[in-house]
Amino acid sequence: xxxxxxxxxxxxxxxxxxxxxxxxxxxxxxxxxxxxxxxxxxxxxxxxxxxxxxxxxxxxxxxxxxxxxxxxxxxxxxxxxxxxxxxxxxxxxxxxxxxxxxxxxxxxxxxx
Amino acid sequence: xxxxxxxxxxxxxxxxxxxxxxxxxxxxxxxxxxxxxxxxxxxxxxxxxxxxxxxxxxxxxxxxxxxxxxxxxxxxxxxxxxxxxxxxxxxxxxxxxxxxxxxxxxxxxxxx
Numbered sequence: 001x002x003x004x005x006x007x008x009x010x011x012x013x014x015x016x017x018x019x020x021x022x023x024x025x026x027x028x029x030x031x032x033x034x035x036x037x038x039x040x041x042x043x044x045x046x047x048x049x050x051x052x053x054x055x056x057x058x059x060x061x062x063x064x065x066x067x068x069x070x071x072x073x074x075x076x077x078x079x080x081x082x083x084x085x086x087x088x089x090x091x092x093x094x095x096x097x098x099x100x101x102x103x104x105x106x107x108x109x110x111x112x
Numbered sequence: 113x114x115x116x117x118x119x120x121x122x123x124x125x126x127x128x129x130x131x132x133x134x135x136x137x138x139x140x141x142x143x144x145x146x147x148x149x150x151x152x153x154x155x156x157x158x159x160x161x162x163x164x165x166x167x168x169x170x171x172x173x174x175x176x177x178x179x180x181x182x183x184x185x186x187x188x189x190x191x192x193x194x195x196x197x198x199x200x201x202x203x204x205x206x207x208x209x210x211x212x213x214x215x216x217x218x219x220x221x222x223x224x
Contacts, residue, residue: 004154033212042202042215043155088154092210099170100145100213102154 004091006103013111018076020106022089025070029091032065033100034074037086046074046087076108084110115139116216118203124222125193133188133219135203143206144186145213146170146178148199155202161186162209193223 003025012018024032030051035043049056049063049072056063062075072089086105093099119134137144142163147155147170157170161180175197177189186205190197200220204213 030210031212035215042217043204045212045214048212090155099157099160099209100155102147102156104152104154 004089004101004103006087006089006106008104009107009109011109011111012079014079014081016079018074018079018083018108018110020074020076020087020089020108022072022074022103023070024072024089024091024101026091026093026101027067027070028094030094031092032063032072033090033092034061034063035088035090037088037105039085043088079108079110081110081112084108116203116205116214118201118216118219120219121217122220122222124224127193127195127223129193131190131193131221133190133201133203133221135186135188135216136184137186137203137205138184139205139207139214140183141205141214142183142208143211143213144180145204145206146176146186146188147202147204148172148197149202149218150199158188158201195223197221198223 005023033048034046060077064073088105090100090102116137145160146158149155156172159178161167164183200218202218203216206213
């Protein structure tokens with residue numbers, strides 16, 4: 001089946017690291033994505049990882065993929081108040097269909 | 113500025129009325145998508161198009177239709193709106209089915 005699960009809420013203090021977790025069920029997923037949505041706005045692509053990679057780092061963002069456990073995480077270093085938003089993970093299906101399956105989203109609250 | 117333009121930004125509509133949500137992209141992307149976003153459910157795919165002239169059904173296609181007469185435009189039509197179609201609608205595009213999707217700012221639609 002197709003299912004992507006995320007915890008709904010995470011609260012951290014400014015300057016701490018944030019770790020947002022995601023689990024998925026379809027082992028045939030090709031790419032896994034992290035999107036950020038600020039209030040009243042669309043989804044902004046943050047980063048993505050190909051399914052044959054274990055880790056990807058991009059400035060303050062680190063993505064870890066455990067394909068055996070079907071677990072994806074997004075770590076934000078030195079979290080800032082501007083990082084407060086909803087974060088969605090999504091998996092893409094193979095076969096060039098472009099279909100994405102999204103999790104419910106994790107609301108990240110950053111306290112000053 | 114290159115990107116995706118959605119119109120209108122918001123609309124209140126009486127049940128039973130016909131409504132077309134517009135989506136235009138200027139990135140010459142082959143693939144385009146329509147999602148609806150509902151609280152607690154994340155984003156769900158309504159319809160997609162891998163290239164001009166072709167369309168396909170997503171996860172929740174009932175009550176919606178799309179067309180793809182050219183590369184740039186991908187309108188979504190509600191033939192006879194019902195209150196359960198109250199949602200935020202996002203259009204997205206990607207170079208092809210294996211490339212990341214980029215999103216518009218959304219249309220907030222309320223059906224009364």
